Amino acid sequence: MENPPLLQGVHVVDIASFIAGPAAATVLADFGADVVKVEPPLTGDTYRAFSRVPPNPEVEDVNYAWQLTNRNKRSIELDLKCPEARAVTERLVRWADVLVTNFPPPTRARLGLEYTDLAPLNPRLVYADVTGFGETGPAAHLPGFDATAYWARTGLMDVTRQRDTPPAINVAGSGDHATAISLYAGIMTALYRREKTGEGARVTASLIAEGAWAAGVWLQAVLLGAPNPRPIDRLDPPNALTNAYRTADDRWLLLAFVNEDKQVPLFLKAIGHPEAAENPHYATTPSRRAHAAEITALLDRAFAARPLAEWRELFDAADITYGVAQTLEECAADPQLLTNRILLPIDDGSGRPHLTIDSPVRLDQEQKVSPRPAPELGEHTESVLRELGFDTAGIDELRGAGAIPPSRSQAAGP
Secondary structure (H helix, E strand, O other): OOOOOOOOEEEEEEEEEOHEEEEHHHHHHHOOEEEEEEEEEOOHHHHHHHHHHOOOOOOOOHHHHHHHHHHHHEEEEEEOOOOHHHHHHHHHHOOOEEEEOOOHHHHHHHHHHHHHHHHHHHHEEEEEEOOOOOOOOOOOOOOOOOOHHHHHHHOOHHHHEEEEOOOOOOOHHHHHHHHHHHHHHHHHHHHHHHHHOOOEEEEEEEHHHHHHHHOOHHHHHHHOOOOOOOOOOOOOOOHHHHHHHEEEOOOOEEEOOHHHHHHHHHHHHOOOOOOHHHHHHHHHHHHHHHHHHHHHHHHHHHOOOOHHHHHHHHHHHHOEEEEOOOOOHHOOOOHHHHHHHHHEEEOOOOOOOOEEEOOOOOOOOOOOOOOOOOOOOOOOOOHHHOOOOOOHHHHHHHHHHOOOEEEEEEEEOO
């Protein structure tokens, strides 16, 4: 028999918005945790509208961003600012093993959602919060998004571009998704700690810390006094064999040699210039560095003479280390992603089978749950409240106070 999902029986309250916090809860849900997403009444999490904001691609009738980040969850509507909602919040906290939030510190304090507010209600609670710029310091109060806190603030935006070109915006959510995995790792570490101590803990992650970690190799050098690594000039790079080249059909290849002494002769033969191996300018690593602009010019001419398909065939046969700047359409059909089940089928109820992206954490001995559709706003409000012990009268009182919205039948009227 198949084992039950690893995190079956783990209760998670997702009181977070947009991507990083909710995506960490999604990974927990992928492993079987029961995740209840708390959303403001009527409007819901503002991330529900994200896929309609330019420059995000439009997909008719599918809220793809919401689906990716909130699959396998249940949704309740709850106005956390309403005093009567406090009774629901407290029951959720007592029910929960994990609570995820990304409210700024002043908002958490105003709503009574600080760790110090909630831990007395449930000493075993793992309280996980994610911020843009960390918990303290002059920027702690600023709203943090991955483009500003992860990408721009940490130097990644400055160095990942060609010299004399403007910096580019990162792919939406790239910093958030990386931070989500760190938050997930922290949550799992805290759950392991709880197994040993019986006590809950507070887990923190931030976009700025994740960006610094991503930039870590070069940032560490600067911390030790190295000069700032300015954006690279592709025509005169530090290393012509770690550089991008355009093919005859306007595609880009990336060379990435590690063992140059072994690969350079094979490479020169593959590109049709075996005689270059005898050129003293190309014979050793120091000489190749000293003549990088000259080598780049040679390679530009060579790569421009053949289309991508021919280069791939030549390099694969010669065991050359290279990459192709794939389009997203190519990634969506890449057999490597499909074979490794990085892309999974999902039935979202639309009648149109399509693929979704699995979270990157894997255990050979554990199966994830099959991806299910993300919830409609408030889809599970009443059922969750009843699980928490509210009866019909109590639910009606919450509605009357405005803590939860009217039922759909009440909202529709006679």
